[in-house]
Amino acid sequence: MIEFRNVSKTYKSKKKVTTEALKNVSFTLPNTGMVFILGKSGSGKSTLLNILGGLDNCDSGEIYVDSKKISNFKENDYDYYRNTYVGFIFQEFNLIEEYNVYDNISLGLKLQKEKVKKEQLDQILEQVGLTGLGLRKINELSGGQKQRVAIARALIKNPNMILADEPTGSLDSETGKQIFDLLKQISKEKLVVIVSHDVESANQYADGIIEIHDGVVVSNTIMIEPVSQRAFVTKKSHLPWKDSFHLAVKSLLTKKIKMVVTIILVTMALLFFGVSTSLSSYDFPYTIAKVLLENGEHYIDLKKESGFLNENEVAEINQKTNLERYPVYSLKSNNTTVALELNRLEYLQDSENVMVYYMSYVGGSNQFIEADESFIEGEILGHYPETYDEIMIHSYLADLIIVNGVLVYSETEPNHETYFYPKDYDELLNTDQFILIGNHQVKVSGIILDDTAPFESLKTTRNNSVLNGTDSFLSLNDYSDIYSEFSTKIMRYGKDIYVKEGFAENIPLEPNTRLDTSVFRVDVTYQNRSYLLSSDIQYMSRAVEVDNGQETVEVTKLNDNEIIINASFLDKISNNEFSKQKNTYIEEHYDGSIPVSEVETEFVRNYLQEHDILNQEILIEFEQYNKNQKSSYMIKVVGYQNMSDTIYIADNMATELQPANINVSSIKVKVDNREDMEALIETFPTEDNTREITVDTVRPIISDNSYFTYFNSIMDLFEVLSGIAFIVSIIFAIFAIILLMNFIITSIFHSKKTIGILRGLGAKKTDVMKIFFQEGLLVGIISCILTGILLFAIIYFFNAKISSYFFFDVSFILFTPKLLLTLLLGVLIVIFISSLIAVYKISRMKPVDAISNK
16 A cells, blocks of 8 residues: 655756645555546646656655655665555657667566566466567567567566556557557556646546646545555665676677777877876976975975065965064165175186186175074074174075175275175184175174085186086977076075074165166156156256256255156157257257257257146056055146156155165075975966966965976976877877767767666666666776886886986876876776766666657
8 A cells, every 4th residue: 555645755856946746745545446647737747747757856755655755765765665565658769769669578587687588578478469470570569469479577566556658659649548448457467657737548448547637636546455564575686797797798798890990099099198197297397396305495485476465465475374484584675685695706807717616696695584583494603693793694605705795884895895805704703893785784693504615616617617407308408407497596586694693683774766677667647648767767866957947056855746747758749849849959959159058958948848748637547566466646737857867756756666765575485395385386376377467457476495496397308298198198189088978979879768667667777877888898897007107107107207307306297096096097987978967867777768869
């Protein structure tokens, strides 16, 4: 006995439209008899049948079959339920065309793991009126005969109920009558539930009728008589692997040539995909972290490609990393970068004796790091700075000071450049000489002892004997020489100067009076046209003689938004006509009776008045490079000066635009393990990953290290190679995909009906899948082995070849167990991608939908 208690079912479409298919449906079905479920299309009758047959479940309510609650069944329980309790009969017969009558009927027994006996099959055929037709192909049968085979297939399982969805919909009236007569006969021993809108047949054959309208039972004529309770017993459905594998092998061997061609094409396609994927998905964070730590490098600089970090960017860094970190300052005083100055000119004069070790760092040192002593890697000779008058330097910089000399303060000649040449580290640490950093006097309190022993030979190697960067393999430069290693490990960070916290705020720095034209782009708009200015721009720090159009006056201060222009300004807005006209005027009017400067002044005043430039408001825009922001002013020209190529601006503009004395050039981060370094580089990508950013956009914060130059060049190479490999792989993949579509996908979709039939008979989803998967398994295994061997050989060659051009050992392309697993999965995915999707999708569909190709 079957009982529905307040069963409801709601569907949601892809557009999230809700449809209530069943609404609190309740009824009871007997163990035997013929029950018709009537209703219009969309009334919910098919949904009810699917729920009853275990092809769908309800959202709420309870369903009992022989006192067993099935409404909370799991998927496997439903499979076993369909395998044992339910026999389906469909409108379109839904027989497997490739099988004969015997094979179609015996499917139900095989899924129940029952032994198939010919006598049993013949007996069921006789029952449905198909005696002697067991060996007939399905396409040799009439419509009525096919439906009888479907009935026989349902009966062979000995189910408790037969569920028929429009069983006579595709038959003529006479044949339909025969089928109903047969089902009526069967209903004497089993429950037969028929979904139909054929009211006439229902009235003629039904023992009970349930009518549904809009998901609600509006009529129920079923009469339930007391019966003895049946036990709920199901049989597990299972298709043995050997049977499914046997079917797969048998299918594969019927197309040997196609199989071989498929293996070749799939192997080639996967090989190119593997190479291009290995190149394009090169794990930069992992590899660079591994190389840095293996070489004793624990520092990453977070900075911008150009310009300084502002407060918001420093805050962003502090928010995104908790690693030990300190700011690196760049200082500017009176328009000049503050630095520790070496006597570079004297050392360079004897060019024949310039040694590699010393020549590459003969300028100044202008990077100041306010960090704790614990931040330092390596042994310290002396002590960490304890006052603002002390600094700590690297031993490499100390070596440069010994050879080049360092600028120091001289009490006897304070305005003369005096250089100190210590003979060794001890003298540098203990001297009474004060080293000048800008106008600030300091002493070296400590020296970080770098490991420069491997590079001692460079102290006696002349500069002109160093050659590196030679083109080599695949246009990759050769950086395997000792100089590349030296410049990376020692030179790059030998300039760093460590100071006490607060150093930048406590040393004397004079205001910067000039705008840094390397930082700003300055445009002026005059008569609706824009012009780029190139003159030096300053604010009024001293008195300037200015021509105001009537007389020459001394100006010491400008009001807000006032400027004093020069000849270059006038040339810009006149396309150089100003200078041309001035020269012509002087040639025509200068006769020697008055100084030429007076003739020039006369012309300038006439020009300013004629073009109404004085006291005219002109738009000027200052745009800081690498920042998406502009400062615009409506300026007023109040005078002209020709003593220098300088434009003077008012204090209000200068205050906003003048360079700061203290700027954060980077944040130096200390990292002790690979995982943290990987995460840091992933959070702040390298410079190589920012190329697509335009000039006008805000530059991101990037990671930087001296090793990155080499890795970025490798990434450039990999980008080219991966592009080529990807194109080739696409070509081969197209052929492989076309073949696989014919070989696997097409056959699966042709078998969609078969999949639906198997599921309706009670086959588990895994039973259906493994039939089709194993056909491609052999192809996949062979392709995987071949691809793995070839890919390993190619990766080994590339790593060995490319690594030979660097001073450090590294595998740029990793052939790891993860890669092998990815390769295996990739092969299987390429082989089975379409079959996985198709079979999974089809097996997830309702059998009725799969069979009807919905």
